[in-house]
Amino acid sequence: MPEEPLVPLERVSKFIRQLTHDVRNGLSAIDLETAFIAEITTDTEVLAEIRKLREMVAETAKMLRRVSQNFQPVTAHPIPWAATTVMEELRKQMEAEFPEEAPTVAVENHFGAETIQIDLNQTLAAVLAVLRNAFQFRKEGELVRVIGSSQEGQATLEVREPKAELQSETPPEQWSAVPLRTTRPGGYGLGLYRARQIAEAQGGSLETRFTGSELVTRITFPG
Numbered sequence: 001m002p003e004e005p006l007v008p009l010e011r012v013s014k015f016i017r018q019l020t021h022d023v024r025n026g027l028s029a030i031d032l033e034t035a036f037i038a039e040i041t042t043d044t045e046v047l048a049e050i051r052k053l054r055e056m057v058a059e060t061a062k063m064l065r066r067v068s069q070n071f072q073p074v075t076a077h078p079i080p081w082a083a084t085t086v087m088e089e090l091r092k093q094m095e096a097e098f099p100e101e102a103p104t105v106a107v108e109n110h111f112g113a114e115t116i117q118i119d120l121n122q123t124l125a126a127v128l129a130v131l132r133n134a135f136q137f138r139k140e141g142e143l144v145r146v147i148g149s150s151q152e153g154q155a156t157l158e159v160r161e162p163k164a165e166l167q168s169e170t171p172p173e174q175w176s177a178v179p180l181r182t183t184r185p186g187g188y189g190l191g192l193y194r195a196r197q198i199a200e201a202q203g204g205s206l207e208t209r210f211t212g213s214e215l216v217t218r219i220t221f222p223g
Contacts, residue, residue: 009179013071020068024061031057070179070190076119076201083111083155086120087148090157093124094131094146101135104142110149118202118221123157126195126206130159130217133191138162155221163215172208172215195219 031054038050087109095102127146134144138161145160166172170181176192195217196206204221 009071013073016071017068020064024064027057027061027064067188067190070188070194074122074194074197074201076122076198078117078119078202080115080117081120083114083116083148083150084109086116086118086123087111089120090124090127090146090148093128097128098131098135101131101144104144105131106143106145108145108147110147111155112150114150114155116155116221118155119198122198122201123219123221126198126219127157127159129191129195130219134159134161134215134217137167157219159217161215162213163210164213166210166215172210175208176206192217 034050034053034057038047041047041050087107091107094105094107098105131144131146138144142162145158147156147158147160149156149158168175175181176196179190179193181189192206192208199206199219199221202221204219206217206219208215208217210216
């Protein structure tokens with residue numbers, strides 16, 4: 001059997017970017033056409049179905065954009081932020097991104113007056129990626145904790161999920177190391193990988209471990 005060709009990730013990234021561009025152009029054309037149909041009809045049932053269709057198109061375009069972004073190189077520009085401000089911004093973005101899940105997330109701020117040298121937008125995107133992954137695999141209604149604290153001179157952001165057992169054959173320590181490894185339909189195996197890239201681009205790290213009762217993903221930044 002011939003060996004499978006090894007394709008550099010950079011080439012895959014370019015392909016995904018071009019494919020996303022082309023598909024989103026098609027989605028934009030569909031959206032414009034449905035908008036035109038909405039203008040020339042007065043049937044309330046038809047208008048309701050058009051609204052649903054446009055929402056589906058917008059959600060698909062959003063998903064494509066997220067996948068494409070996850071393949072692009074991380075560019076981080078860290079600046080000092082008050083740790084409490086970081087936690088408050090995290091809470092706001094989480095509530096905006098996950099309005100249905102937010103009530104079952106406890107954001108715990110154990111920081112004092114520390115400052116953190118981070119790229120705020122990239123860092124929040126990393127934590128939201130970890131949360132998105134947690135929501136896919138937790139039992140409905142289970143409490144997820146997001147904890148910010150200083151440990152041994154380093155700033156840490158932890159996501160803790162209650163977990164009695166793991167369904168994955170791959171150890172959690174390896175989940176963020178390789179992209180495109182996933183165990184669920186509709187998943188792409190990119191969230192934790194991207195979060196790890198964001199942490200490392202800022203001189204930090206990401207690790208996931210299972211304690212026997214919790215799945216803990218810790219993002220650490222140098223003090």
